[in-house]
Amino acid sequence: MANIPEDLRYSEEHEWLRPAGDQVTIGITDHAQNQMGDIVFIELPEVGDEITRGEAFGTVESTKAVSELFAPISGRIVEINDTLVDAPEAINEDPYGDGWMVRIEPTDLSDLDEMMTSEAYQELVESED
Amino acid sequence: MAETKEMRRTPLHGRHLSARARMVEFADHELPAHYSGVMDEHAAVRERVGVFDVSHMGEIALEGKGAPEAADLLVSNRLASLENGRACYTGVLTEQGTFVDDVIAYRINDERVLLCVNAVNREKVLAHVKANAPGSIEVRDESDDWAQVAVQGPGAVALVDNLASETTLTSLKRFRFTETKVAGATAMVARTGYTGEDGFELFCSSDDATSLWDAITEVGAIPCGLGARDTLRLEAGLALYGNDIDEEHSPLEAGMGWTVKLDKGDFIGRDALVRQKEGGVARRLVGFELIARGVPRNGMAILDESGRTVGKVTSGTMSPTLKKPIGMAYVPSSLSEPGTPIRVDIRGRPAEAKVVAMPFYKR
Numbered sequence: 001m002a003n004i005p006e007d008l009r010y011s012e013e014h015e016w017l018r019p020a021g022d023q024v025t026i027g028i029t030d031h032a033q034n035q036m037g038d039i040v041f042i043e044l045p046e047v048g049d050e051i052t053r054g055e056a057f058g059t060v061e062s063t064k065a066v067s068e069l070f071a072p073i074s075g076r077i078v079e080i081n082d083t084l085v086d087a088p089e090a091i092n093e094d095p096y097g098d099g100w101m102v103r104i105e106p107t108d109l110s111d112l113d114e115m116m117t118s119e120a121y122q123e124l125v126e127s128e129d
Numbered sequence: 130m131a132e133t134k135e136m137r138r139t140p141l142h143g144r145h146l147s148a149r150a151r152m153v154e155f156a157d158h159e160l161p162a163h164y165s166g167v168m169d170e171h172a173a174v175r176e177r178v179g180v181f182d183v184s185h186m187g188e189i190a191l192e193g194k195g196a197p198e199a200a201d202l203l204v205s206n207r208l209a210s211l212e213n214g215r216a217c218y219t220g221v222l223t224e225q226g227t228f229v230d231d232v233i234a235y236r237i238n239d240e241r242v243l244l245c246v247n248a249v250n251r252e253k254v255l256a257h258v259k260a261n262a263p264g265s266i267e268v269r270d271e272s273d274d275w276a277q278v279a280v281q282g283p284g285a286v287a288l289v290d291n292l293a294s295e296t297t298l299t300s301l302k303r304f305r306f307t308e309t310k311v312a313g314a315t316a317m318v319a320r321t322g323y324t325g326e327d328g329f330e331l332f333c334s335s336d337d338a339t340s341l342w343d344a345i346t347e348v349g350a351i352p353c354g355l356g357a358r359d360t361l362r363l364e365a366g367l368a369l370y371g372n373d374i375d376e377e378h379s380p381l382e383a384g385m386g387w388t389v390k391l392d393k394g395d396f397i398g399r400d401a402l403v404r405q406k407e408g409g410v411a412r413r414l415v416g417f418e419l420i421a422r423g424v425p426r427n428g429m430a431i432l433d434e435s436g437r438t439v440g441k442v443t444s445g446t447m448s449p450t451l452k453k454p455i456g457m458a459y460v461p462s463s464l465s466e467p468g469t470p471i472r473v474d475i476r477g478r479p480a481e482a483k484v485v486a487m488p489f490y491k492r
Contacts, residue, residue, distance in 0.1 A: 063446065
């Protein structure tokens with residue numbers, strides 16, 4: 001059973017978003033990491049880069065497959081999780097904690113309201129199983 | 130909905146499901162990609178013991194007087210001078226000298242040879258052998274009768290030996306095999322593998338597969354899937370049919386000249402290989418390491434230093450043991466020396482790499 005914390009918002013591309021003040025932290029969900037299998041490589045944008053909703057901002061690779069990361073909302077990168085470069089397995093081990101990927105300043109904080117609640121995301125995951 | 134196709138299942142299918150393996154389609158078979166995870170399973174084989182269900186592999190028997198000599202007309206390596214109870218790795222080649230398949234040929238006795246073939250090539254090899262074997266030789270597809278389990282890793286030999294009360298298997302040498310009882314099941318036990326570790330491949334009746342599997346896993350072998358099988362064989366520099374070798378490439382190009390016995394007499398593909406040897410091989414399968422960050426994948430282009438496409442990646446992965454990106458590729462012979470700088474086109478980015486000697490990992 002996938003772990004889907006209630007206090008987060010979710011995208012259809014299986015990312016989670018955690019708002020704090022005027023910033024939002026983004027990672028991939030437990031369901032996503034489980035589907036991908038062991039993650040061995042990640043490519044992230046740089047601090048200061050602008051990311052645009054619906055466009056790729058990085059890649060995650062498991063032992064077998066490459067997946068693009070699509071920006072759930074637009075904004076500017078204020079911090080990236082550098083430790084993932086050498087330890088991408090943190091995404092498998094702790095997707096909502098040590099496996100966080102980027103922190104952004106959203107162009108429009110209200111874009112978050114369009115993201116799924118945990119209940120809606122739970123339904124999406126179940127519909128895929 | 131995608132079109133559904135009837136998938137073949139191995140006798141161990143139920144075991145994979147109850148172990149909650151992630152199942153995938155491979156060569157018309159439903160097989161476990163992984164159980165706990167590729168990295169864990171890979172490490173289990175490198176450090177302890179892993180067990181693989183390889184029952185999807187095909188088994189084609191040649192039977193009759195002079196079966197080893199008949200097989201020698203169909204393979205590049207030599208069976209006629211092998212003792213009974215020995216096996217060899219060999220190509221089955223086209224007239225053009227390229228791979229119909231790569232197989233392990235087991236010389237059971239003077240009147241029986243068993244070819245262990247890739248699942249994806251089962252029907253093709255069967256037709257090829259039937260079309261080209263002398264009329265006095267009976268050719269049979271025994272694939273459905275056999276289950277096959279590979280026990281691999283530093284603890285594998287002791288583990289299987291403990292389950293074989295009638296025979297001492299520890300003294301069985303590489304590429305030799307013997308028939309004995311393992312955990313009560315009659316098995317052909319071969320000291321072979323596809324992981325770069327020591328171990329055995331066990332052929333048993335499909336009816337005995339689950340009891341043998343249970344006995345092996347109960348004493349601590351970790352079930353491993355196709356994902357780990359692929360990363361292990363790549364680290365060990367072993368080719369995978371369909372990726373690294375195929376009907377476009379010859380054993381000389383693939384660095385398997387040692388499996389080609391041009392002096393043994395005629396075999397299918399020999400003339401083409403003689404010509405290729407005389408003329409020189411234009412391209413070679415090499416190992417490479419990525420110096421830049423990234424993961425090379427099958428199908429990516431190899432570029433020379435000026436940015437020109439000169440070859441293609443055939444296999445690639447992030448090596449779980451070496452913790453670096455590695456791969457195999459065909460490159461022009463002029464770029465095949467270890468140390469030669471090359472580049473891999475990773476989604477438009479020319480990533481720095483260098484040719485290295487294989488295997489990447491040696492136990």
